[in-house]
Amino acid sequence: MSWELKNDRPIYIQLIEQIHFRIISGEYKSGSKLPSVRDLAAEASVNPNTMQKALSELEHSGLLVTNRTSGRFITEDQSMIQKMKLDLAKEQLENFMEQLKKLGFSDEEVKTFILESVQ
Amino acid sequence: MNPLLECNALSKRYGNVTALSDINLTLERGKIVGLLGPNGSGKTTLIKLINGLLVPSKGQLLINGTAPGTETKKVVSYLPDKTYLNNWMKVKDLLNFFEDFYYNFDKKRAYDMLEKLHINPNDSLKTMSKGTKEKVQLILVMSRNADLYVLDEPIGGVDPASRDYILDTIISNYNENSTVLISTHLIADVENVLDEVIFIQNGRINLQSSVDDIRMKEGKSVDAYFREVYKC
Structure with missing residues (x-):
């Protein structure tokens, strides 16, 4: 997955979101080591200080764990990753519902849409 | 430790024209800073003052606590907006030239970058396009282990793909000092x-x-914000 950054929102917030996504999708595996700040910054073409800021926030939330001598690791706490996944799904769902409401569809109609698209 | 760059009430006048007026500015170590402004706003004047090519009319400018001079030129790597290199020189001659001039010039780094950008060290400058010349100059400047790199319009004539490479080079050469x-x-x-x-x-x-504070406060990119602030 490549790093896609929009230009109207703070960069570090977008970096956090994309790292979340990479953890959920399994690109960054639970318990594995994260590349260095410098490498990640170069990969995403962002300032190393900005990447550092994003990683610090992720550490603060517990998703990343720092081992002083050997670098940063993705948490081994599966329940935390699972919870993040659910939160993200809820968020997507809310956006989706809001959009369809704006288009004037009722909850019943949306339900039919979903059932149809699942089949 | 002194700040890397400090300007106190710095002013520069050319005759009756005031180019810089009462500038107070501090730059810390370990940052990548954009100096942005419309044409004629004083950007190049500030850069020339940093490099000792101009002398302040009033106020002072200090680099590592020292006024611009021999000592500061050792630690400031400067890319001017116009070329000063001899057209007949080959790239490899220029590398030797820089190596003689600057004790902190890293020739290996320069050769690596030339290779990445497909520039032949045996070519002379006069055979090169405007953009390639710019790349050579930027390589020379970025191959020094300096405290402060001052780049005046470094990517104007460079194609977008090479621009990305150059920005990557700036990021990967980055260090906290x-x-x-x-x-x-x-x-x-x-x-x-x-x-x-x-x-x-x-x-x-x-x-x-x-940059992130501007995006947070204004909800738009620095580019869009600049267009708004300096709208003609």
Whole structure:
């Protein structure tokens, strides 16, 4: 997955979101080591200080764990990753519902849409 | 430790024209800073003062606590807006030239970058396009292990693919002791790599802020914000 950054929102917030996504999708595996700040910054073409800021926030939330001598690791706490996944799904769902409401569809109609698209 | 760059009530006049007026500015180490402003706002004047090519009319400018001179030129790597290199020289001659001149010139790094950008060290400058010449100059400047890199319009004539490579080079050469000051109009291209931006207009500093703070407060990119602030 490549790093896609929009230009109207703070960069570090977008970096956090994309790292979340990479953890959920399994690109960054639970318990594995994260590349260095410098490498990640170069990969995403962002300032190393900005990447550092994003990683610090992720550490603060517990998703990343720092081992002083050997670098940063993705948490081994599966329940935390699972919870993040659910939160993200809820968020997507809310956006989706809001959009369809704006288009004037009722909850019943949306339900039919979903059932149809699942089949 | 002294700040890397400090300007106190710095002013520069050319005859009756005031180019810089009462500038107070501090740059810390370990930052990539964009110097942004419309044409004639004083960007190049500030850069020339940093490099000792101009002397302040009033106020002072200090690099590592020292006024510009021999000592500061050792630690400041400067890319001017116009070339000063001899057209007949070959790239490899230029590398030797820089190696003789600057004790902190890393020739290996320069050769690596030339290879990445497919520039032949045996070519002379006069056979090169405008953009390739710019790349050579930038390689020379970025191959020094300096404290402060001052780049005046470094990517103007360079194609977008090479621009990306050059910005990557700036990021990967980054270390916490050195700072890069970039003056440019191509804000959209550079804003993701900047820590902070300085907006300058009519010889005064309007704003010194981090890129993410501007995006947070204004809900738009620095590029869009610049267009709004300096709308003609």
